[in-house]
Amino acid sequence: MTTNALFSIPESSGHDMVTIAFEGRNLTVPAGISVAAALLSNGVSDFRSSVVGQAPRAPYCMMGACFECLVEINEFPARQSCLISVQDGMRVRRQLGASAINIKDEL
Amino acid sequence: MGNQSLTVIGGGLVGAAIAYGAVRSGIHVRVLDQGDTAFRASRGNFGLVWVQSKGHKLPRYARWSRDAVTRWPALQQELLQLTGVDAGLQQPGGFWLGFSDAEMKARCALLENVNQHGGEVPFEIMNRSKLVQYLPGIGQAVVGGSFCPMDGHANPLMLLRALHAGIICRGSEVISGVEVARIRFDSEKQEFETFSGDGRSWKSTRIVLAAGLGNARLAPQLGLNAPVFPTRGQVLITERLKPFLRYPMNKLRQTLEGSVQVGSTSEDVGFNDGTSTERIEWLARRAVTTFPALAYARLVRAWGALRPLTPDGYPIYQESSSCPGAFIATSHSGVSLASVHCFVIGAWMSGMAERPPDFGVFNGDRFANSK
Amino acid sequence: MTVEIADLVIVGSGPTGMAAACEARSLGLSVLMLDEQAAVGGQIYRGIEVASLPRTNILGDDYAAGRELAANFRVSGATHLGGAVVWNLSSDGTVDYVINGKSRKVTGRFVLIATGAMERPFPIDGWTLPGVMGAGAAQILLKSAGAIPTGSVVLAGCGPLLYLLAWQYFRAGIEIRAFVDTTSPSAYLRATRHIGGALRGWRDLVKGLKLRTALRQSGAAWYTGCSNFSVQGNGRAEGLAFSHRGCAVRIPASLVLLHQGVVPNTQLSWSIGAAHRWSPEQLCWEPVTDAWGRIGEAVIYVAGDSRAIVGARASAIQGRLTALEIGKQLGVASDIERRLAVLQRELRQHLHIRSFLDVLYRPLDEFRIPGRDDVIVCRCEEVTAGQIREYVELGCLGPNQTKAFGRCGMGLCQGRFCGLTVTEIISSARGVGPADIGYYRVRPPIKPVLLSELME
Numbered sequence: 001m002t003t004n005a006l007f008s009i010p011e012s013s014g015h016d017m018v019t020i021a022f023e024g025r026n027l028t029v030p031a032g033i034s035v036a037a038a039l040l041s042n043g044v045s046d047f048r049s050s051v052v053g054q055a056p057r058a059p060y061c062m063m064g065a066c067f068e069c070l071v072e073i074n075e076f077p078a079r080q081s082c083l084i085s086v087q088d089g090m091r092v093r094r095q096l097g098a099s100a101i102n103i104k105d106e107l
Numbered sequence: 108m109g110n111q112s113l114t115v116i117g118g119g120l121v122g123a124a125i126a127y128g129a130v131r132s133g134i135h136v137r138v139l140d141q142g143d144t145a146f147r148a149s150r151g152n153f154g155l156v157w158v159q160s161k162g163h164k165l166p167r168y169a170r171w172s173r174d175a176v177t178r179w180p181a182l183q184q185e186l187l188q189l190t191g192v193d194a195g196l197q198q199p200g201g202f203w204l205g206f207s208d209a210e211m212k213a214r215c216a217l218l219e220n221v222n223q224h225g226g227e228v229p230f231e232i233m234n235r236s237k238l239v240q241y242l243p244g245i246g247q248a249v250v251g252g253s254f255c256p257m258d259g260h261a262n263p264l265m266l267l268r269a270l271h272a273g274i275i276c277r278g279s280e281v282i283s284g285v286e287v288a289r290i291r292f293d294s295e296k297q298e299f300e301t302f303s304g305d306g307r308s309w310k311s312t313r314i315v316l317a318a319g320l321g322n323a324r325l326a327p328q329l330g331l332n333a334p335v336f337p338t339r340g341q342v343l344i345t346e347r348l349k350p351f352l353r354y355p356m357n358k359l360r361q362t363l364e365g366s367v368q369v370g371s372t373s374e375d376v377g378f379n380d381g382t383s384t385e386r387i388e389w390l391a392r393r394a395v396t397t398f399p400a401l402a403y404a405r406l407v408r409a410w411g412a413l414r415p416l417t418p419d420g421y422p423i424y425q426e427s428s429s430c431p432g433a434f435i436a437t438s439h440s441g442v443s444l445a446s447v448h449c450f451v452i453g454a455w456m457s458g459m460a461e462r463p464p465d466f467g468v469f470n471g472d473r474f475a476n477s478k
Numbered sequence: 479m480t481v482e483i484a485d486l487v488i489v490g491s492g493p494t495g496m497a498a499a500c501e502a503r504s505l506g507l508s509v510l511m512l513d514e515q516a517a518v519g520g521q522i523y524r525g526i527e528v529a530s531l532p533r534t535n536i537l538g539d540d541y542a543a544g545r546e547l548a549a550n551f552r553v554s555g556a557t558h559l560g561g562a563v564v565w566n567l568s569s570d571g572t573v574d575y576v577i578n579g580k581s582r583k584v585t586g587r588f589v590l591i592a593t594g595a596m597e598r599p600f601p602i603d604g605w606t607l608p609g610v611m612g613a614g615a616a617q618i619l620l621k622s623a624g625a626i627p628t629g630s631v632v633l634a635g636c637g638p639l640l641y642l643l644a645w646q647y648f649r650a651g652i653e654i655r656a657f658v659d660t661t662s663p664s665a666y667l668r669a670t671r672h673i674g675g676a677l678r679g680w681r682d683l684v685k686g687l688k689l690r691t692a693l694r695q696s697g698a699a700w701y702t703g704c705s706n707f708s709v710q711g712n713g714r715a716e717g718l719a720f721s722h723r724g725c726a727v728r729i730p731a732s733l734v735l736l737h738q739g740v741v742p743n744t745q746l747s748w749s750i751g752a753a754h755r756w757s758p759e760q761l762c763w764e765p766v767t768d769a770w771g772r773i774g775e776a777v778i779y780v781a782g783d784s785r786a787i788v789g790a791r792a793s794a795i796q797g798r799l800t801a802l803e804i805g806k807q808l809g810v811a812s813d814i815e816r817r818l819a820v821l822q823r824e825l826r827q828h829l830h831i832r833s834f835l836d837v838l839y840r841p842l843d844e845f846r847i848p849g850r851d852d853v854i855v856c857r858c859e860e861v862t863a864g865q866i867r868e869y870v871e872l873g874c875l876g877p878n879q880t881k882a883f884g885r886c887g888m889g890l891c892q893g894r895f896c897g898l899t900v901t902e903i904i905s906s907a908r909g910v911g912p913a914d915i916g917y918y919r920v921r922p923p924i925k926p927v928l929l930s931e932l933m934e
Contacts, residue, residue: 004628004629004732005628006609006628006629006732006733007625007628008625008626008628009623009625010624010626011530011532011624030623030624032528034622037623037625038623040625041625045608045609045714047608050606050857051347051365051858051859051889052860053860055860056608056713056714057606057608058611059611059615060610060611060612060615060857060895061611061612061615061895062612062614062615062616062618063521063596063614063615064514064515064925065596065891065894065895066891066894066895067858067889067891067926070890076403077403078346078890082618083514083515085516097349098346098347098348098349099347099349099403099405100348100351101349101351101400101403102403140873142875142876143874143875143876143877143879144876144878144916144919150878150882264882264883267882267883268869268872268882268883271872271873272872275872281872282873283874283879284875345929346889381751382921382922384566384568384572384574384583387566387922387923387932388932391929392932392933394929395929395930395933401929402928402929402930403928403929403930404928404929405890405926405927405928405929406923406928406929406932407889407890408888408892409921409922409923410921
C-alpha cells in the first residue's frame with residue numbers, strides 16, 4: 001500500500017494546485033506535473049501489479065519507454081502516468097495485471 | 108533400419124513436426140534450420156487449429172484436416188510431458204463471422220458442400236441473437252456466424268519450441284544457421300548429401316524438403332515440383348488483456364496469454380515481409396467493427412509474414428520417383444496440421460509407414476504446367 | 479485523408495531537434511516537429527520552459543543552456559506538435575503519428591530522427607522492485623516537477639549523469655545515503671591512455687572534476703570499484719547489497735537510483751530496416767549513416783544521441799549540420815559551406831572527451847550480462863537471463879528466435895528494456911560477437927497505440 005513518500009515537491013507553494021483522487025484518497029498537487037510525479041510525491045510506492053507474476057511495480061524510466069508506471073485513469077486501463085499531466089478531478093487507480101476491456105452487449 | 112538417417116530441410120512448423128514424428132518412429136534425424144532473420148512463416152501463423160470449411164474443393168483435404176484436429180490433443184499431451192512446453196491447445200469450438208445475409212447464405216452452402224463430399228464436419232449456422240450468447244460484446248455489423256465444435260487454437264511459437272525441444276530430448280539434432288545451397292543424390296549408395304552455402308555438408312539415406320518458400324528452388328534438384336509462391340499475411344497483436352473471448356474466430360482470437368490477434372491480410376507483394384499502414388489501419392477497423400470494445404485495446408505489434416502457397420492452396424506431400432527416399436512437404440497450415448504432420452507424415456517419410464491412402468491428390472506433379 | 483507535406487519533419491524536440499529546426503528555418507525550410515512530450519526540451523532539457531529559477535539553479539548551467547535554444551526554437555517559425563506519438567516511419571519520408579486520439583500522416587521531403595537516448599538497462603537482482611529507478615528518471619522528476627527524494631537514497635553505477643544527479647541533489651540539500659560507484663581504479667588507469675583527447679576537451683574534464691570534488695565534500699559515503707549488486711526488499715526496495723573491496727556491504731535505502739550510461743534510442747532507425755553497427759566502445763547499436771547522418775539512400779537522417787552518444791551540446795551541433803546538409807540537398811542558396819566548417823570545428827571540441835568517458839565509464843560485464851539465471855531481463859514478460867540461455871541451448875541463434883520461444887521483448891515496452899541485454903547474453907553464451915547476433919526486428923507501431931486511434 002502507500003508508504004512514506006519517496007519524493008517530495010518542496011516548491012509547491014505559489015503553484016496552482018489541482019486535486020486528484022487516488023483510490024478514493026484526495027491528493028492536492030501542483031498543476032502541470034505528471035500523474036506519476038503526483039503519486040510518487042504522495043506516498044504511492046507501487047503503481048501496478050505485473051501481468052505475468054502479479055509483482056508490484058512502479059515507474060522506472062519516467063520518459064514513456066518502460067511502461068512500468070501504468071495506472072487506471074478515469075476508468076481507462078493501463079495509462080502511462082509519466083506522460084499524462086494531472087487534471088483536476090482525475091480518478092486514478094492501480095493497474096492490476098492486464099487491462100480489462102469493457103464488454104457491453106450490443107443487442 | 109539402424110543405418111537409416113533422415114535430413115529434414117527446414118525447422119519451421121512443417122519441418123519440425125515431421126522431424127519430431129520421424130524421431131518418435133525411431134530414426135535419427137538432423138534438422139537443418141535457417142538463422143535468426145529467416146522469413147519463417149511459422150512466426151506469422153495465426154494459430155488456429157481449424158477444420159470448418161477446409162477442403163471444399165478437395166474432399167481428401169477436408170478429411171485430412173479433420174484427422175488433424177482430432178489427433179491434436181495427443182500431440183499436445185505428448186509434447187507437454189516430454190518437454191514441459193505447453194503448446195497452448197484449446198478446442199472449445201470456433202466461429203466464422205458473417206457481415207451480410209449474402210455472406211451467410213454462401214457460407215451455409217459451402218459448409219454443406221464439404222459434408223456432401225464426405226467431410227463429416229459438424230457445424231451450426233447461428234443468427235445474431237444466438238451468436239451473442241457465445242460472443243458477448245460482438246459488434247452490430249455482425250449478422251451471424253457458423254460454429255464448428257471441433258475448431259480451436261494453439262500457440263504457434265510454443266508449438267515450434269516444443270517440437271524443437273522434443274527433437275532434442277529424443278536425441279536427434281537441430282542445426283541452426285544453415286542456408287542449404289544444393290543437394291546431391293548418389294543413386295548407387297542410395298545416399299543424399301546436403302551442402303550449405305558456407306561449405307558444410309551432411310549425408311543421410313532419406314531427406315525431406317520442408318523449407319517453405321525454399322522448396323520451390325530445392326525441389327527440382329530431387330526430381331520434385333513445388334511451385335510455391337509467397338503470400339503476405341499481416342497480423343495485429345494487442346497488449347495482453349484480461350480474458351474476455353471464449354472462442355477463437357477466423358479473423359480474431361484471444362491467446363492464452365491474453366493478447367488479441369487480428370488477422371489477416373492476403374497480399375501478393377513478392378518477398379516483402381514488411382507491414383503497411385493502410386493494411387494495419389484496415390485490420391484495426393475490422394477488429395473494432397467485430398468487437399467495439401477493442402477500440403481501447405492497444406496495438407503492440409503488427410506483423411507481416413510470407414505464407415508459402417501452392418497454386419491451388421492445398422499442400423504438397425510426395426516422394427520423388429527419380430530419387431527414392433527424397434520427400435517434399437509444403438503446407439501453409441503448419442499449426443492445424445501439426446499432429447498429422449507428426450504422427451502420419453513423419454512416420455511415412457522416415458520409412459516406418461506406408462504412404463497414407465488416397466494421397467496421390469497431394470502430388471506436386473499436379474502443377475506440372477505451372478511455373 | 480489529407481497528407482501534410484513539409485521540407486523537414488523532425489521527430490524529437492531535444493537539443494538535436496530544436497537546433498536542427500532553428501537552422502532549417504534560417505534557410506527558409508518548412509519544418510514540422512513531432513514529439514511525444516507536450517513541451518519541448520527532450521529529456522535533457524525537460525521542463526526547460528517552465529522551470530523556476532531555484533530549480534534551474536539546482537540543475538546547473540548545462541541545463542539552463544537549454545532555455546536559449548528553446549526560446550530560439552519558439553520564434554523560429556517551425557511548427558511544433560506536442561503529444562504526437564509517431565507510430566510508423568517509411569523510407570519515403572512518410573510519418574504516421576497519433577495526436578488527440580487520431581492517426582495522421584505527414585510526408586517530409588526529409589525526415590530527421592532526433593529521438594535521443596535512453597538509460598542503459600541495468601538488469602540486476604531486484605531491479606524491478608518499486609523504489610528502484612533510473613537516475614535519469616529521478617532527474618526527470620526533478621526537472622519536470624521539482625521532485626526530490628525524501629527518504630534514504632542510494633545512487634549506484636557509473637557515468638556522468640550519475641555524478642551530475644549527485645551534485646544536483648547536493649545543491650538541493652538532499653543527503654545521499656551512499657554513492658556506490660562501479661568505476662574501479664583500473665578503469666582510471668585505462669582511461670588515462672585517452673587523456674590527450676580529454677585534455678583537448680578540457681572544459682568538459684574540468685566540469686567532471688568539479689562534480690567529483692563537490693561530491694567528496696558532500697560527505698556522502700562513497701564506495702568505489704563496487705560489484706555484485708542486489709536490490710533487497712520485500713515488495714519494494716529496502717536496501718542495496720554489493721561487494722566492496724572483497725567485503726559484502728548492505729546499505730538500507732527506500733530509493734535506489736541506478737545508472738550506467740545512456741544508449742541511442744534506435745527504434746525508428748531499426749524500423750525502416752537501416753543497417754546498424756555494434757559499437758564496441760559504447761556497447762550499443764548505432765545506425766550506419768554517412769557523415770551527415772543520412773541512412774542509406776533514404777530521405778531519412780539521424781543526428782544527436784540517437785545516432786551515437788555525443789551529449790547535448792554536440793547533439794545540437796549535429797542537428798544543425800544535418801539541417802544544413804538537407805538545405806543543400808533541397809538546393810537552398812545560401813552560404814552553407816562556411817557555416818558547415820565553423821560547426822564542424824565546434825563539434826570536434828565537444829567530441830574530444832568521448833573516448834576518455836567511454837573507457838572510464840564502461841559498464842561492467844556483470845551489469846550488462848547477468849550471471850545469475852534468475853535475474854529478470856524482460857521486465858514486461860518477466861523472462862529471466864537463465865531462460866534466454868536455455869533457448870540458446872535449444873538452438874536459438876539470435877534475439878528474434880528467443881523472442882519467439884519465450885516472449886522476451888513482446889511486451890508493451892517493445893523490447894526497449896531487454897534488447898541490448900538479450901543480444902549480449904546470446905553473444906556471451908554462444909561465444910559470438912554482438913555484431914553477428916543482431917537485434918530485434920522492430921515493427922510498427924513504434925509505440926503502442928489504441929486500435930481506435932488507427933480508425934478514421
